[in-house]
Amino acid sequence: MAGSIRGTSITSRPARLLRNQPSGISLDPQAFRSLSFSSHLHHLSLKSLGKRLRVQTIRISAVVRAQSIFENMQVDISLSPRVNSVKPSKTMAITDQATALAQAGVPVIRLAAGEPDFDTPAVIAEAGIRAIREGYTRYTPNAGTLELRTAICHKLKEENGLTYTPEQILVSNGAKQCILQAVLAVCSPDDEVIIPAPYWVSYPEMARLADATPVILPTHIADNFLLDPKFLASKLTDKSRLLILCSPSNPTGSVYPKKLLEEIADIVAKHPRLLVLSDEIYEHIIYAPETHTSFASLPGMWERTLTVNGFSKAFAMTGWRLGYLAGPRHFVAACGKIQSQSTSGASSISQKAGVAALGLGYAGGEAVSTMVKAFQERRDFLVKSFKELEGVKISEPQGAFYLFLDFSSYYGVEAEGFGVIKDSESLCRYLLDEAQVALVPGDAFGDDNCIRISYAASLSTLQAATERIKGAMASLRRVIPV
Numbered sequence: 001m002a003g004s005i006r007g008t009s010i011t012s013r014p015a016r017l018l019r020n021q022p023s024g025i026s027l028d029p030q031a032f033r034s035l036s037f038s039s040h041l042h043h044l045s046l047k048s049l050g051k052r053l054r055v056q057t058i059r060i061s062a063v064v065r066a067q068s069i070f071e072n073m074q075v076d077i078s079l080s081p082r083v084n085s086v087k088p089s090k091t092m093a094i095t096d097q098a099t100a101l102a103q104a105g106v107p108v109i110r111l112a113a114g115e116p117d118f119d120t121p122a123v124i125a126e127a128g129i130r131a132i133r134e135g136y137t138r139y140t141p142n143a144g145t146l147e148l149r150t151a152i153c154h155k156l157k158e159e160n161g162l163t164y165t166p167e168q169i170l171v172s173n174g175a176k177q178c179i180l181q182a183v184l185a186v187c188s189p190d191d192e193v194i195i196p197a198p199y200w201v202s203y204p205e206m207a208r209l210a211d212a213t214p215v216i217l218p219t220h221i222a223d224n225f226l227l228d229p230k231f232l233a234s235k236l237t238d239k240s241r242l243l244i245l246c247s248p249s250n251p252t253g254s255v256y257p258k259k260l261l262e263e264i265a266d267i268v269a270k271h272p273r274l275l276v277l278s279d280e281i282y283e284h285i286i287y288a289p290e291t292h293t294s295f296a297s298l299p300g301m302w303e304r305t306l307t308v309n310g311f312s313k314a315f316a317m318t319g320w321r322l323g324y325l326a327g328p329r330h331f332v333a334a335c336g337k338i339q340s341q342s343t344s345g346a347s348s349i350s351q352k353a354g355v356a357a358l359g360l361g362y363a364g365g366e367a368v369s370t371m372v373k374a375f376q377e378r379r380d381f382l383v384k385s386f387k388e389l390e391g392v393k394i395s396e397p398q399g400a401f402y403l404f405l406d407f408s409s410y411y412g413v414e415a416e417g418f419g420v421i422k423d424s425e426s427l428c429r430y431l432l433d434e435a436q437v438a439l440v441p442g443d444a445f446g447d448d449n450c451i452r453i454s455y456a457a458s459l460s461t462l463q464a465a466t467e468r469i470k471g472a473m474a475s476l477r478r479v480i481p482v
């Protein structure tokens, strides 16, 4: 049976035929299989520098052909239901598309990626370089070096008022791995993972990977996208296993005040099965007078909270892949078990750099506060700029480096030469076409009314982007009064 996926035609026998070959016959896979690649040109029509530009992007597809004795061999290309249930990341898709356009010479302003535009502070980078020079290049313990876990315990005590021992810390290849492992470790099939929306794109997909059911709780821009405790209470059942909180939030920049977290904790306390995963990766990127509260520090919550944090955002270390989980030993050990059978410990070099990062002082010291100051200046600029744009609703972000704007009053409008702006995805495509600004549609985060702007870019880049966006929006006729 020949299979075909998106322009890929595959004609070879099921893989199991290879395993079932008669004994005594030795097969060199290269001898009976040939690979050839064909490319398909896709045209993207864009307005650029005042001219219409047709950009060709190339999709490469592989054609696998059987040869020799297994001329009619076919491959079973079906995938596991687990993979089929997961959606690919839209953030990455739009980032890739914008990169392809930039490489094709289109002057795209890319505000889609969730990555600081700063370099890793020099002291941290030097610690990594030193680690390599000194031959610190071997496997570390699965859970992370004792040196780094001890430094993390110290940080959690000093900055978050949380007491952990190194056995209650698991260092992983990024916070993303910590979250996936935690979901896999605690959820059974049919358990519910409670996720306030807008949410970070990976949470629902991670729940699906664990065969659990994501239960999405919408929040509203008028409430600064904060979860209503009464609404939460009304949605909890015996199946509710994990509540995921993210403060400061990606994509909204909202910060949960301590009082609201206390109200949520009171509700959580009534459900013995319910655990909380508190994603605190943007903890340091927070704008005064707002302050960060660790959920595990609230009365009765330590025992049921898995705190996730990492180095990617505050220390501009996205490529170093370093994050950590803190929690009761029983859960941390379970996550460690998964890690030990998949990736093992994080990079030895990154862990040395992590120790240096935590050595920068309270909340990352001056190196981090300089970056936070720049983010705040950009936040202020964007909020002021978009407040001037008719028909846009804003919730002023108190942390992280994203602005989540409600442009839904423009939906239903027909853009000349483009078509109807019907949702956040078509609006983002329109802005990429008309203004050459790459943003992420809100539906990727569970709120189709909005689009996300990442302000991890210089002020001058943001000024150019807002001018272009405003120009593109001005040529649309607003239909719904705000």
Ligand SMILES: Cc1ncc(COP(=O)(O)O)c(C=O)c1O
Pocket (backbone or CB within 6 Å): 114, 173, 174, 175, 176, 177, 200, 246, 249, 250, 279, 281, 310, 311, 312, 318, 321, 322, 323
């Ligand atoms: C809310 C949130 N949590 C976790 C992560 C993962 O970070 P890391 O780079 O440490 O894997 C991200 C990255 O975008 C994020 O935005």
